[in-house]
Amino acid sequence: MIYLDNHATTPCDPLAVERMLPWFTDFFGNPHSTHQAGQIAADAIRNSLQSIARLINVDVDKLVVTSGATESNQLAIRGAVTHPRQRRRHLVSVTSEHPAVLDVLKDLETDGFKVTLVPVVQQGHPSAGTVDMERLADAITGETALVSVMWANNENGAINPMAEISELCSLHGCLLHCDATQALGRLPVDLQSVKIDLLSATAHKFYGPKGTGFLVVGGGERRIRLRPQMLGGGQQSGIRSGTMNPAGIVGMAAAFEQSVKDLSEQPDRMRGLRDQLWSRLNEGIEGLVLNGAELEGTQRLSGNLNLQLPGIEGQAWMSSAPEVLFSSGSACSGHDAAPSHVLTAIGLNSDQARRSVRFGVGRFNTIEDIEAASHRLVESYQRLTHLTR
Ligand SMILES: Cc1ncc(COP(=O)(O)O)c(C=O)c1O
Structure with a gap:
């Protein structure tokens, strides 16, 4: 073959697999337990997240671990715009986004949000597939709560100008969500130079394990309030309940470190x-x-x-x-x-x-x-x- x-998807980096193995067997504690086995797992998670945070230049407390980009996109978009403090009801995105964004927006439309989908540059142009920036600028208004634009497209590989999009959103005081699934590990991502309020990622696109991803919450200058989409044990400050997966997170960090090195x-x-x-x-x-x-x-x-x-x-x-x-x-x-x-x-x-x-x-x-x-x-x-x- x-x-x-x-x-x-990408094959899991053997180095990531090797680092993951002890977390299934030798160190199997629940990272939310207060005893020693739990704390060993919690420390491994913290160290792994610190490493990822350093590589994208963001504070570690801004990372929320999820099951992948589909969940990160739901939590980011639905979580931000349905928060009781959010008054604006208009959402902007792009026609070529992944269904994990488009279907959430469609669902929010049935809840009364107005959604504008901006077209992309057409076939035949040197930058075909990237968002049409003029149309994007026209679509954003004072009523826009959130703009969601992917960093790089999963089918045609089009790379969007995220720095420009970030400036546009600051100008209008709206939140920016970016599905960076195809960009992380393939392009340099520095959240101090490009301010993005909410950024979704998944490990299996950068040679990490499937079923593990993260969401950056508050990568820009604004404080972000999210309404949790998963209720339960109150883990991760209540933003995303559920027992965290130490092996998956250790593997995600190992794979990401290697991908960034390889850039x-x-x-x-x-x-x-x-x-x-x-x-x-x-x-x-x-x-x-x-x-x-x-x-x-x-x-x-x-x-x-x-x-x-x-x-x-x-x-x-x-x-x-x-x-x-x-x-x-x-x-x-x-x-x-x-x-x-x-x-x-x-x-x-x-x-x-x-x-x-x-x-x-x-x-x-x-x-x-x-x-x-x-x-x-x-x-x-x-x-x-x-x-x-
Ligand atoms: C751009 C983009 N967003 C979201 C996803 C969904 O990611 P996951 O499989 O981690 O849920 C994918 C995966 O195909 C993708 O390419």
Whole structure:
């Protein structure tokens, strides 16, 4: 198998696994117990969170541990805007956000909030897929409670200008939430230079374990009040009840430390592999179209490649070369393969979106992987198009 789907998830770093193991067996105490076993686990959590906080330049007390970015997004958005002190009822986000944001907003609409979804720059432009900044500025008003914009997109890798967006939100006195799931570990994130009130993350996108993530609460200058979404034992100052997972948190910190260390060379290495994949596929398949921002610029994640195939659906290509793992431009819900809303948001029609695929190159990929995968993919494309001719 050649795994080229690192936007969906990443393999857990062996170093993180090694650091996690003792927390399942030798040190299994409940970190909320006051006895010695509990305090050992609580200390490990504290040290791990301190390490993460230092790497994103924020106070450790601003981190709330969650089960991942889906939960962090719910807690951030629903928690902030339904707090009794929040009077404003308008929310702004972007058409290409992850469903873990869009579906929360849809639900809040049924509770009486007004939601404005801002479009993204359209296909064909060098920064296609990033939020349309003029339209964003027009959408925010004195009634806007919260703006939610992702740092980097999980399908087309588009990187949004978070510093500019942060300034815009301060100007209007509204909260800024950022789903930074695809950015952490892939881009430098410094919350002293970019002020973000609420920032969501998940460990399994930066070579950590699944089921563990965090939310930064109060990364900007404002004090943030959240209405808890999970009630119970009152852990984490009552903001997120539930027993914390020491192994998951230790693993998340170990994986994050390594990812940040790798930032000095991994993005360039991944860009090289991604460009190699693009050129090999282009050599073998006539008429490929790149979806989203240009590859040379700074507005696209370095390991991301999203492209349109001439003549066949992405899903058919995936099935014909099952040993190469990547994603199609359709999201399967039951038997219905709906075209990706991210691709239709940049202006593709449903046929173009269905003929699209996403590759995500990761830390563990090699030149040999890319050569073997592109060879196999070109061969299976030619076989498929020959059959359908
Ligand atoms: C941008 C983005 N937000 C949120 C999520 C959900 O993360 P999790 O799987 O940790 O709930 C994902 C994962 O696919 C993502 O890519």
